Every structure is written in C-alpha cells, then in structure tokens.
Amino acid sequence: MKRLAFAVLTAMLCWSGVNAQLNASLESSTSYGVHISDVWGYASGANEYALVGLWNGVNILDVTDPANPVDKGTATGPNSTWRDIKTFGDYAYCTNESNDGLLIIDLSGLPNSITASDWSYWEPNIPGVGVVNDCHNIFIDDNGYGYLAGCSGNNSGGILYIDLFTTPGTPTYVDKGPAVYAHDVFVQNNIMFTSEIYAGKMSLYNVADKTNTIFLGDASTPSDFTHNVWVNAAGTMAFATDEVANAPISAWDVSDPGNIVAKDQFKPLATIGTGVIPHNVHVADDYLIISHYSDGVVVVDASAPDNMIEVANYDTYTGAGQGYNGNWGAFPFLPSGNILVSDQDNGLFVVNPTYMRAARLEGKITDATSGAAILNATVVIDDPQANEGKTDFNGDYKTGIATAGTFNVTITAPNYDAKIVSATISNGSATILDETLSATSLPLELLAFDAKLGLQNEVELSWDAAQSDGIFEFELQRSEDGMIFRTMETVFKESMPGITNSFSTTDNLPSSGTYYYRLKMVEPDRSFDYGPIRDVTLNFGGLVELFPNPLKKGDLLTITGDFVRNREYVVRASSILGQAMQYVVPANDLFSVNSQRLFSGMNYVEILENGNLIYSGKVLVRD
Structure with missing residues (x-):
C-alpha cells in the first residue's frame, strides 16, 4: 500500500475573524496546510487528544493544555476528502473514500509522538462481500463491535459488522446488515440507527445477534436526505440531520420503534432561510452539539425535545456565502468538556462552551372577544438572541432563549393589534404565558393581492390598496413553510384619501418548491396589519x-x-x-x-x- 510523506504545519492563531459566539470561548486554533474533515477525541489518564482527519492522513494533537496544543505526529494515507474516526480502547480506526481500507492507529504510546510503526491498514477480501478498500463512515459501540457504513464491496454500501475487541488493533469480520446504502450509523444497547441518505430516512434494527439483523421501524426525515442520527443516553430520543440547505435538525421519539413520533425541529434563527446546511449532530447530557457548516458549532438544549432552544454557538467560518463550507465535525465528549471543532479551511478549534438549560416561554394566544385560538401569532422575547414562537391551530406556542431574566414580550398576529407584556423566565424551566389579542381595524384597505408563476419561473406579485391621507409602508414578506415570514422588499407610498394605488414586483430568487407570500401594511402611526397569504408552487418545468x-x-x-x-x-x-x-x-x-x-x-x-x-x-x- 502507498505511504505518503507529509509534514504538519501548525500555527496558533489569535482568531479574530469569527462571525458570532454565544456562551462559548476560544481556547486555541491550529491551522493546517490542507483540507480537513472530521475530528474525534481520545483521553488517556489526565491527557486529552484531538484526532484530526486531514486530506492525506490523521493528525494527533495533545490538547491537555487547550491553549497550547502539541503536535504528536500524523498517520499518513491516501488523499481523501472524507475521513471519519472513532476509538475503542487504545486504538483509533479511520475510514476514507479512496483506498487502502481501514486505518488503525495504536495510541498506547502517547504522549510520545507516533511513528510509522504505530499504524497499519486493514483491507480485507471478505467472502460474499469482496475487497473492502474504502468506506464512508464507522461507529464503534460500547461492546467493541465496529459498524462500517458506505463501503465498497457487494453489500450496496450497507453496514458491515466487525469485531474490534477480541484482538485489539486487528479487526475480524463478523457479518453484514441489509444491503441498503447507509451514510452513517449509530448503535446503542444493540439498537442500530442507520442514516439511509438516498432513501431519505433513518431505519432502526435490532443487532443483538449480528447474524440475524431484525428491522424494527423507520421514519423519513424532513428534507429527505438523512445524513446522520445520534441518540440520547436513555435511548428514547433520536436526532437527525439532513445535509440540505435550510434543513432542520429533527427530534424523534423512538421509545417505540414501530411508532416513531416527530417531536420538534430546530433551525438557527439568526441565519434561517439563508441556505445554511446542517452536517452532523452529537448528543451529550441532552445537549445537541451540531457541526453546522457555515454557522460553525451550535449547541442546543434538547432536554425538552418538543421545544429545542439554542444556548451556545461558536462560528469558525469567515468566508462569504453558505453551502458546504466551514465546520465539518464537532466532538463534545472530552472529560474537560471542551469541544473539538474541525473547520475544513481554517483548521482545528478548541472551544470552551458554557452549557446551560434554556429559559423557555410557552402558552396559548386567543381572541379577546371569542376566545378562539389564533393561528400564526408570533411571540418574540425582547433579547439580542434571535427567537420566535409561532402559534399552531390550537393557539399554542413554544419559544425560549439562553438567558434568564424579566423581558418584554411582543405578540403579533394578522388582523390583530400588537401587544407587549412582561414575562420572567428561568433557566431549566418553562414559564407559561397565556395572552389574548384584540382584532384591529385600520384605515388602510387591501383591495386585492395576487401571486402567480411567471414564464421564467419567477413569481409575479401585485396588489391594490385604498388608503387615507399619509405615508404608508408595505412590507412584502416570503416564507418557505407558511409560518416564519421574512421581509423581502419594502415599498413606501404617499397617498391622498380615496385614492386606489396599484403595485407590482417580481421575486426571482425561489427555486423549485412551494412559497408563501403576504403583505404587512404599516400605517403612519406605525400600527400595522397583515393581508391574506398566497402560495405559489414552482416546478422545474424545463426538459433536462x-x-x-x-x-x-x-x-x-x-x-x-x-x-x-x-x-x-x-x-x-x-x-x-x-x-x-x-x-x-x-x-x-x-x-x-x-x-x-x-x-x-x-x-x-x-x-x-x-x-x-x-x-x-x-x-x-x-x-
């Protein structure tokens, strides 16, 4: 097998270019001269180490003193964009998508630097499977069984089971799972969760008997591109990522695998709708630690899985745009509590988070006259951290922030007067705030509002309004889910009483999918109302x-x-x-x-x- 000469260039940076941080501080960053991918951690005695996947190997950093990482050498290998690393005992096991098979690194000599004698490759020719020279991912359970995902060979990328405990450092093939491509895999208490990315679902299997894998149930994730799944310590909740722009992290009650129930979805509100992509999620003490590409690492309190709230973040990406740039992996399981964050271009970051339970606000919004539930009312806590609760058909909402205290809370809804009230919220609990809104009557009258698909897959929007005297403001808003709306254009118009004004504009940004539009109409005294919601479905009509x-x-x-x-x-x-x-x-x-x-x-x-x-x-x- 091929061995590549490689020199690690590490540089401690005073990182001043990050875009945001909440309840997290930087201990250090280490720059590499090559693309990096995933990261894992290893602890031995009082020492902690980062195992960093590089374009051409795995680098080991001693991060016992997180402010001053020490390079302990690199196990070299074939060039590969993808490397995924796990440990069991004193060995690290690393997959790649090029060749040479599974990299095995003996870590028992640390804190001494590793040498070429400390690593080898396992590239088996398995009867009925063939030569396994590349895999996308690996997971190792507490019993020492390894689960290889997305491998070459004749199992269509389905899971391969290997024994890593009988002879440490020398894997033994055990059996194979279903011949369904799995991009990632997680196993706890002999329940296997596979991320079947191209099928867009997570599947659950009983693998207590590795020679007899039993299907238990499955669930399609929101964006149909299931990238990874991680499970809480109790084994009752699974959390999944879809590696698609604007996709959420979804929460699932898996206590009954035959009846998996969706509980909530989380998106970083500060960048919602801008094309950010979630990558991987890990779970530690009911916190979600998410490597969220261009948003960096995001920490979410999921102890109340039906109301997941962001409580910390650290942005490592300084480039323009979104997409598949930035934070690839985030390892949160070191004894120190530090998070190892791998940024594809900017290197390894050691981040010290302040974990705290969210301060939640929940309740019901109803009509002050009829008592009927109000749909799509918005509840916002007056705090710099982005937050927003939306009422459902029952008028119920759930929201929260990281910080406890007494805050003004603004409640708005289409065709109702806005209301500001005070609420005190505490970390680790939910304050119940039920409120009523009064219907509003404004001198501004919307006569017509229309949204239709144009010939070039653009959305043509037009409206007519009759106004009284003054300067009026129209905010044209768009939503991808019919719940959360963002202003896309603001129009100001000075009018005389009794005059009907017509307006039109074009939205050229949407791609295929369904989009929702509405008008927010603002009076001269800053009172406002919302018009009806119009939806347009765009289908890519051109023959490819x-x-x-x-x-x-x-x-x-x-x-x-x-x-x-x-x-x-x-x-x-x-x-x-x-x-x-x-x-x-x-x-x-x-x-x-x-x-x-x-x-x-x-x-x-x-x-x-x-x-x-x-x-x-x-x-x-x-x-």
Missing part, C-alpha cells in the same frame, strides 16, 4: 438532457435545460456503491462536467437548485 450518454472517460458531459442564467447549481453524482461527488457550477442555458470527475460505470446524477432536487437520471461512463 444529458449527452452523450453513454460517454467515454475524459469526454465532456453536456447538460441542457431551462436553467436560470448565472444561478449556481449543484451536480451530484453517485456510483452503484454509494460513493458520491458533487460540484457547484454556474448555469446559462447549458453547462458541462468533465467525465473524469464522474465514476466509471453507472452514475446516478442529481441536479439541485438552492438545495432542492430538480432532476435525477443515470449516466454510463465507459473507461
């Missing part, structure tokens, strides 16, 4: 063609369709083994991809616009 198909390795694959000029599209290609690559390309009426960047054989090609799937098909690449 890929040619030539089949094509030879090295030829250009041309993709034509009704694309929006200068908009970026994601082209994702997957092999029959579940390996995946993706590229971001700007489009005009067509664009091309060099087939050298595709897999030999059958490729499953998907095209995404703003995180939404608009095309899927197959392309055959011949050597």
Whole structure:
C-alpha cells in the first residue's frame, strides 16, 4: 500500500475573524496546510487528544493544555476528502473514500509522538462481500463491535459488522446488515440507527445477534436526505440531520420503534432561510452539539425535545456565502468538556462552551372577544438572541432563549393589534404565558393581492390598496413553510384619501418548491396589519438532457435545460456503491462536467437548485 510523506504545519492563531459566539470561548486554533474533515477525541489518564482527519492522513494533537496544543505526529494515507474516526480502547480506526481500507492507529504510546510503526491498514477480501478498500463512515459501540457504513464491496454500501475487541488493533469480520446504502450509523444497547441518505430516512434494527439483523421501524426525515442520527443516553430520543440547505435538525421519539413520533425541529434563527446546511449532530447530557457548516458549532438544549432552544454557538467560518463550507465535525465528549471543532479551511478549534438549560416561554394566544385560538401569532422575547414562537391551530406556542431574566414580550398576529407584556423566565424551566389579542381595524384597505408563476419561473406579485391621507409602508414578506415570514422588499407610498394605488414586483430568487407570500401594511402611526397569504408552487418545468450518454472517460458531459442564467447549481453524482461527488457550477442555458470527475460505470446524477432536487437520471461512463 502507498505511504505518503507529509509534514504538519501548525500555527496558533489569535482568531479574530469569527462571525458570532454565544456562551462559548476560544481556547486555541491550529491551522493546517490542507483540507480537513472530521475530528474525534481520545483521553488517556489526565491527557486529552484531538484526532484530526486531514486530506492525506490523521493528525494527533495533545490538547491537555487547550491553549497550547502539541503536535504528536500524523498517520499518513491516501488523499481523501472524507475521513471519519472513532476509538475503542487504545486504538483509533479511520475510514476514507479512496483506498487502502481501514486505518488503525495504536495510541498506547502517547504522549510520545507516533511513528510509522504505530499504524497499519486493514483491507480485507471478505467472502460474499469482496475487497473492502474504502468506506464512508464507522461507529464503534460500547461492546467493541465496529459498524462500517458506505463501503465498497457487494453489500450496496450497507453496514458491515466487525469485531474490534477480541484482538485489539486487528479487526475480524463478523457479518453484514441489509444491503441498503447507509451514510452513517449509530448503535446503542444493540439498537442500530442507520442514516439511509438516498432513501431519505433513518431505519432502526435490532443487532443483538449480528447474524440475524431484525428491522424494527423507520421514519423519513424532513428534507429527505438523512445524513446522520445520534441518540440520547436513555435511548428514547433520536436526532437527525439532513445535509440540505435550510434543513432542520429533527427530534424523534423512538421509545417505540414501530411508532416513531416527530417531536420538534430546530433551525438557527439568526441565519434561517439563508441556505445554511446542517452536517452532523452529537448528543451529550441532552445537549445537541451540531457541526453546522457555515454557522460553525451550535449547541442546543434538547432536554425538552418538543421545544429545542439554542444556548451556545461558536462560528469558525469567515468566508462569504453558505453551502458546504466551514465546520465539518464537532466532538463534545472530552472529560474537560471542551469541544473539538474541525473547520475544513481554517483548521482545528478548541472551544470552551458554557452549557446551560434554556429559559423557555410557552402558552396559548386567543381572541379577546371569542376566545378562539389564533393561528400564526408570533411571540418574540425582547433579547439580542434571535427567537420566535409561532402559534399552531390550537393557539399554542413554544419559544425560549439562553438567558434568564424579566423581558418584554411582543405578540403579533394578522388582523390583530400588537401587544407587549412582561414575562420572567428561568433557566431549566418553562414559564407559561397565556395572552389574548384584540382584532384591529385600520384605515388602510387591501383591495386585492395576487401571486402567480411567471414564464421564467419567477413569481409575479401585485396588489391594490385604498388608503387615507399619509405615508404608508408595505412590507412584502416570503416564507418557505407558511409560518416564519421574512421581509423581502419594502415599498413606501404617499397617498391622498380615496385614492386606489396599484403595485407590482417580481421575486426571482425561489427555486423549485412551494412559497408563501403576504403583505404587512404599516400605517403612519406605525400600527400595522397583515393581508391574506398566497402560495405559489414552482416546478422545474424545463426538459433536462444529458449527452452523450453513454460517454467515454475524459469526454465532456453536456447538460441542457431551462436553467436560470448565472444561478449556481449543484451536480451530484453517485456510483452503484454509494460513493458520491458533487460540484457547484454556474448555469446559462447549458453547462458541462468533465467525465473524469464522474465514476466509471453507472452514475446516478442529481441536479439541485438552492438545495432542492430538480432532476435525477443515470449516466454510463465507459473507461
């Protein structure tokens, strides 16, 4: 097998370019000269170590003194964008998606630096499976069984079970799970949770008998691209990520695997709707530690899983835009409580979080006259931390922030007068605040409001309003879920009594999906009202063609369709083994991809616009 010479360049940085932090402080950062991926931790006695996945190996840093990490050497290997690391006993096991198989590192010699004699590779030829020279991921349970996910061989990327406890450092193949591609895997008390990313669901299995895997149940995650799942210590709640723009972290009651129940969804409110992508979630003491790409590491209190609240964050990404940039992994299980955060371009960050239970506010909003529940009322705590509660059909809302205290709370709803009240909230508990709102009557009259799909997949919006004297303000708002609206444009108009004014504008940003629009109409005295909600569904209507198909390795694959000029599209290609690559390309009426960047054989090609799937098909690449 190939060995690569590699030199680690570490630099302690005074990190001043972070975008935000809440209840978290930086201990140190270490810069590498190459792309980095996942990170895991290892503790021995009083010493703590970071195991950092690099483009060409695994670097070990002694972070016992978190302000002054010490390089302990690098186990080299093939170039790979993906590396995933876990430990059992005094050994680390690392997967990659290139070749050479499973990297095994003997950590027992630490704190001495590792040398080439401390690592080796396991690349088995398993009867009925074939040669396993690459895998996407690995998990190791408390009993010492390893679970390999997304591997080469003849199990379609389904889980392979290996024994890591009988002879430490020398894996033994045990058996295989269902032949369904799993991107990630988690096991606790012999219940296995697989992230079946292309099926868009998590599946639960009983693996007490590794030779007889028993299916227990499954659930489709909100954005149908299940990237990873982690479970609380009690085994009652599972938390899942979908690696898609604007996707939530979803909470699931899995106490009955045959009846999995959705409990809540979390998105960072400060960046909601801007295209941020969640990557991985871990659970420690009912806190979710989320590597959230361009948002950095985000900590959520999930002790009340039906009202998950952000309580800490540290942003490591300083670049422009969102997408698959920034924080890849976040390891929260060191005895010190420090979080190891791997940023793909900026290196390893050692972050010291202040864990605290959220201060929650919950209650019901009803009509002051009829007592009827009010739908879509908004409840906002007056605090710098972004927060928002929305009422459901029963008028119930749930929200909260990290900080306890007495705050003004603003309650608004379409066609009701806004109301400001005071509430005292405490960490670790929920304050109940039930309120009523009075219907409002404003001199501004909305005569018509319309939203319709244009010829170029744009949304055409128009409205007519009759006004009294004064300067009026119209806020045109858009939502992706019909609940949380953001202002996209503000129009000011000076009017005379009795005059009807007509307005129109175009929304060119949406991609495929359903969008909701409404008007917030503001009077000169700053009182306001909301108009009706209109929805528009955009379907990618242009015929997409890929040619030539089949094509030879090295030829250009041309993709034509009704694309929006200068908009970026994601082209994702997957092999029959579940390996995946993706590229971001700007489009005009067509664009091309060099087939050298595709897999030999059958490729499953998907095209995404703003995180939404608009095309899927197959392309055959011949050597």
